[in-house]
Amino acid sequence: xxxxxxxxxxxxxxxxxxxxxDILVTEGxxxxxxxxxxxxxxxxxxxxxxxxxxxxRLNLNQSGEFLALDPANMMxxxxxxxxxxxRNWSLLKQNFLxxxxxxxxxxxxxxxxxxxxxxxxxxxxxxxxxxxxTTTDEYSLRKAGNELSDRIYEHITGVKGIFQTKIAFVTxxxxxxxxxxxxxxxxxxxxxxxxxxxxxxxxxxxTWSHDLKYIAYATVKNGNWVVLSQRLATGxxxxxxDYKNATNSAPAFSPDGRYIAFQSTKDGNxxxxxxxxxxSDVRRLTRNRAIDTEPSWSPDGKKIVFTSDRGGSAQVYExxxxxxxxxxxxxxxxxxxxxxxxxxxxxxxxxxLQNDVYSIAALDxxxxxxxxxxxxxxxxxxxxxxxxxxxxxxxxxxxKSVLSWVSMDGKITKSMPVDAHDIREPSWSPYNN
Numbered sequence: 001x002x003x004x005x006x007x008x009x010x011x012x013x014x015x016x017x018x019x020x021x022d023i024l025v026t027e028g029x030x031x032x033x034x035x036x037x038x039x040x041x042x043x044x045x046x047x048x049x050x051x052x053x054x055x056x057r058l059n060l061n062q063s064g065e066f067l068a069l070d071p072a073n074m075m076x077x078x079x080x081x082x083x084x085x086x087r088n089w090s091l092l093k094q095n096f097l098x099x100x101x102x103x104x105x106x107x108x109x110x111x112x113x114x115x116x117x118x119x120x121x122x123x124x125x126x127x128x129x130x131x132x133x134t135t136t137d138e139y140s141l142r143k144a145g146n147e148l149s150d151r152i153y154e155h156i157t158g159v160k161g162i163f164q165t166k167i168a169f170v171t172x173x174x175x176x177x178x179x180x181x182x183x184x185x186x187x188x189x190x191x192x193x194x195x196x197x198x199x200x201x202x203x204x205x206x207t208w209s210h211d212l213k214y215i216a217y218a219t220v221k222n223g224n225w226v227v228l229s230q231r232l233a234t235g236x237x238x239x240x241x242d243y244k245n246a247t248n249s250a251p252a253f254s255p256d257g258r259y260i261a262f263q264s265t266k267d268g269n270x271x272x273x274x275x276x277x278x279x280s281d282v283r284r285l286t287r288n289r290a291i292d293t294e295p296s297w298s299p300d301g302k303k304i305v306f307t308s309d310r311g312g313s314a315q316v317y318e319x320x321x322x323x324x325x326x327x328x329x330x331x332x333x334x335x336x337x338x339x340x341x342x343x344x345x346x347x348x349x350x351x352x353l354q355n356d357v358y359s360i361a362a363l364d365x366x367x368x369x370x371x372x373x374x375x376x377x378x379x380x381x382x383x384x385x386x387x388x389x390x391x392x393x394x395x396x397x398x399x400k401s402v403l404s405w406v407s408m409d410g411k412i413t414k415s416m417p418v419d420a421h422d423i424r425e426p427s428w429s430p431y432n433n
Contacts, residue, residue, distance in 0.1 A: 021190035023405070027413040028064045033095045033156065035060060036069040038077050040100035040114070049138040052114055053100060055145035056152065059163045059189050063153065064390075064412035069094060081117065086124040094121050096156060100148075111135055114144055118152065128155050142192060160387045162188050166429040167383075167392060168196075168206045168215055169403065172422050183217070185232075188385075188428075190416070196232060205250045205294075206427040210257040215427075216240060218249035227251045227262050240275060241266075241282075250294045254301050255430075261285070261295040261304055272306055272319070285324055292317075296340040305329065305339040305348055316350050316363070329363060332370045336361070338381060342388040343430075347408065349382045349391060360393050362408060373410040383428040384408075392426045 037060070040053045060066040071077070075088045078099060089097055097119040105111040115131040130151045134144040143164070150161030165188045173180045178200045186193040197203075201220040208215055209229075216229040225247045227240040241248035243266035250263040261274050267284065270291040275282045286292040290310035297304055304319045316330040316339040330336040335353035342349065345365065352361035352372065360374035360382045378396040385391060390407040397415075401424045405414035416423070 019193045021186060021193060021403070021416050023062050023190040023414050023416060025062060025064050025412070025414050027411070028067070029407075029412050032065055032067045034067050034069065034093055035096040035098065035156075036074060036089065036092070036094050037098040038074065038100070039071050040102055041079050042102045043104045043112075046102065046104055046112070046136075048102065048112075048136060048141060050141040050145065052102065052141060052145045052148070053098075055142065055191075056098070056149045058191075059146065059149035060153065062189050062414065064407065064414065065153070065157060081119070081126065084119065086119075086121055089121045096127075097121055098152065105133065114148065116148055116152070118155065142187070146187065146189075159389060160431075162385045162387050162389070164188075165386060165431065166208075166212065168208065168425075168427045168429070169423050170203050170206065170425040172401075172424065183215070197230060197235070204425055206425055207251050207253055208427060208429045209253045210255055210430055212429050212432045214253075216251040216253065216260060218251065225249055227260075229260070241273070252295050252297055252304075254297050255299060256301055259301075261297065263293040263295065263306075272304065274321070285319055285321070286326065287324070288326075294338050298341050299343055299345045305341065307337040307339065316348060330370065333361070340382065340384055342384050342408070343386050344388045346388065347384075349384055351380055351382065360391065360406065371410075373408065374404070374406050375410075375413065376404055379404075381425050383426050385428050386430045392428055394424045394426060 037053045037057050057068040061068045078084045098116055100116040103113050105113060113131055113133050117129050118127040120127050132144045132147055134140045146163040149163040153161035166185050167188055168185050171182045180200055181203045182195045182198040184193050184195055203217055203219050206215055206217045214229045214231055218225055218227050226242040227248045229238045229240055240260055241262050241264055243264055246264055246266040248264045252261045259274050259276055261272060263270060264273055270293050272285040272292050272295045273282055274285055288310050290308050292306055292308045294307040295304045302321055304321055305316055307314055308317050314335045314337045316336045317326050317328050319326045333352045333354040336350045339348050339350045348363045350361055352359055357377050358379050359372045360379050361370050361372050363370045376395040380394050382391050382393040390405055392403055392405050394401055395404050401422050403416050403423050403426055
């Protein structure tokens with residue numbers, strides 16, 4: 001990101017009051033794979049700050065694609081392939097078995113090698129081996145455990161895992177006469193939640209840069225809605241859009257990180273604009289007297305979907321970035337808004353009002369058919385995982401805003417406890433390739 005942008009302020013990086021969100025699988029996949037991750041063997045006298053096999057077990061369970069066996073229910077805990085009696089694991093109706101060990105790197109004190117071996121119980125054959133080398137601090141161990149979880153998930157399902165990705169969201173808390181708003185970032189499994197910014201002004205529309213180094217969002221400064229980006233490593237803020245006497249909102253980074261789209265009324269009407277983050281040039285994409293807002297880029301960066309009421313009610317439209325040509329995408333329901341593409345471009349997900357219920361819907365771009373995929377009500381702000389397998393969104397439970405998850409086929413659902421923090425505006429990061 002070009003440092004030519006005006007530095008508005010330097011936010012204090014909130015000292016990590018680290019916590020975690022319990023993610024409950026409320027409906028798993030029918031026929032979920034049963035997997036046993038045997039507690040990893042460790043080189044004595046090594047004591048780790050994090051239990052790696054426990055983290056992998058948590059990740060795979062939370063995916064809804066796996067059911068991980070509790071170690072207390074294992075008939076044995078083999079340390080090597082020679083120790084495995086596959087019949088015992090078949091009796092436990094297990095499909096897969098994971099063995100692992102953590103070995104100290106004698107040449108580099110403070111570093112370890114974490115190795116895993118995976119076995120197919122049905123065939124009694126080894127499937128694959130993987131390892132990572134890392135340091136023994138908790139952050140590095142957590143990263144290594146998430147990486148190994150991704151590798152296991154991809155080997156078995158054929159789909160890239162999402163355990164190394166991040167989710168940003170906003171919490172709101174009444175403090176005296178003010179409403180304190182905080183931006184948090186957490187691992188995809190709900191662990192490692194920490195605050196990166198806080199203010200008493202509203203915060204909406206969080207989006208990630210392609211390299212995970214920046215987030216952007218809309219907030220209020222000096223009575224004006226502005227779009228800011230924030231460098232996560234330092235807390236520095238940069239102005240994306242601060243047109244006076246105008247509403248500036250709904251930022252969206254392009255897939256290559258070169259551009260950012262946003263909505264502004266700087267020319268007197270709600271329109272979509274695109275800013276070049278290298279030259280700072282801004283160009284207007286839409287030209288219509290209706291409200292055009294909530295842009296989101298296609299995976300190839302050639303199209304932008306957005307919300308517009310140019311047809312009389314809020315519906316989803318798609319604009320060609322090169323020439324501004326616009327086509328309408330949604331026709332089902334009285335209201336469709338907050339659109340975004342899945343990473344494979346197959347679906348556009350939206351908040352849809354049908355039968356007087358706000359739900360999350362997926363529009364199949366190949367067939368043109370739309371289907372409701374959430375089973376909750378008052379749903380908003382959907383954000384799709386980078387492997388297009390599931391999405392996160394905000395909803396209401398007992399009058400409180402909470403996060404929920406649903407797979408793209410609607411068969412796997414997850415939620416957070418209703419007694420947790422009041423949470424809104426979730427945004428799933430891309431892969432950090």
